[in-house]
Amino acid sequence: QQALPNVVILATGGTIAGAGASAVNSATYAAAKVGVEKLIAGLPELSKVANVRGEQVFQVASESLTNDNLMTLAKRVSALSKQSDVDGIVITHGTDTLEETAYFLTLTVHTSKPIVVVGSMRPGTALSADGALNLYNAVNVAGSKDAMGKGVLVTMNDNIDTGRDVSKNVNIKTNAFSSQWGPLGMIVEGRNYWFRAPVKRHTMNSEFDIDSITALPPVEIAMGYEGVSSVAIDAIAKSGAKALIHGGTGNGSVADRIVPNLQKARADGVIVIRSARVPDGFVIRNAEQPDDKYDWVVAHDLRPQKARILAMVALTKTNNTKELQRIFWEY
Numbered sequence: 001q002q003a004l005p006n007v008v009i010l011a012t013g014g015t016i017a018g019a020g021a022s023a024v025n026s027a028t029y030a031a032a033k034v035g036v037e038k039l040i041a042g043l044p045e046l047s048k049v050a051n052v053r054g055e056q057v058f059q060v061a062s063e064s065l066t067n068d069n070l071m072t073l074a075k076r077v078s079a080l081s082k083q084s085d086v087d088g089i090v091i092t093h094g095t096d097t098l099e100e101t102a103y104f105l106t107l108t109v110h111t112s113k114p115i116v117v118v119g120s121m122r123p124g125t126a127l128s129a130d131g132a133l134n135l136y137n138a139v140n141v142a143g144s145k146d147a148m149g150k151g152v153l154v155t156m157n158d159n160i161d162t163g164r165d166v167s168k169n170v171n172i173k174t175n176a177f178s179s180q181w182g183p184l185g186m187i188v189e190g191r192n193y194w195f196r197a198p199v200k201r202h203t204m205n206s207e208f209d210i211d212s213i214t215a216l217p218p219v220e221i222a223m224g225y226e227g228v229s230s231v232a233i234d235a236i237a238k239s240g241a242k243a244l245i246h247g248g249t250g251n252g253s254v255a256d257r258i259v260p261n262l263q264k265a266r267a268d269g270v271i272v273i274r275s276a277r278v279p280d281g282f283v284i285r286n287a288e289q290p291d292d293k294y295d296w297v298v299a300h301d302l303r304p305q306k307a308r309i310l311a312m313v314a315l316t317k318t319n320n321t322k323e324l325q326r327i328f329w330e331y
């Protein structure tokens, strides 16, 4: 239909494409079973709000996605966003790493067209499955003019969050996703209600572009915890990783006994990025540790898994720690 927006659904698997043995199986099921054509056919309401077509990019549970998958997906999103017959793009995705893919697209795809990443907590075969409404909302937002220029969005549980801020904070339950700085808005009965806009650099204002990225450097994460040893840090430093994200306790604090190991890693050329394992708040430079003296970078409010995504993208352009710190403040 001519008056309706054209929305492409790129399907990658996850629970939104999952199937269980019976309707009471809300937690015990196989992810990534249902193809995109069946997902679309199962939701005839979509045809009233957009001209929808689907592409099956992968069929996996999101915990198994790789850096290569991420690149393939982002390049496809970028190519589609340049087509005049595409108004918006939806990516169906497993929820476990949805926040990482959404942030990667936020950083690397140059478009003002809406890109919406969506998943579900229950398979479509379950009682009170959440995927159908989440997907309906995603297609609505992707086809909306008022969603343009707002970066990559996530529509879970009626909220509209930014791909940058949102994280999976609850498992099992359908209110799994939230952003510490709040959602941008809500979608109810196909209508968007906006309350705020993102201020961090994204999509068309990003200095990174997936079209010119050919490989992502290895970046690993080591967690901080009571009783932590240097085993993980030393192994990462020796592995050829270009950066090491330390998911520290509290304000990104680092146990005194592993500070020398992180200093050694830095001296050997590994970028050390100090983040926090605490879900909310942010890491202050030179508080807890003398980052200037050690030439470390702080991850601002990014959790270890999001800091890893930004580090990989940033390292495609620079390994200067001042530049990296600027990038961590701006994105």
Ligand SMILES: NC(=O)C[C@H](N)C(=O)O
Pocket: 013, 014, 015, 016, 031, 060, 061, 062, 063, 093, 094, 095, 096, 097, 119, 120, 121, 122
């Ligand atoms: N709810 C989900 O989608 C979880 C699943 N393990 C996935 O990320 O693919």
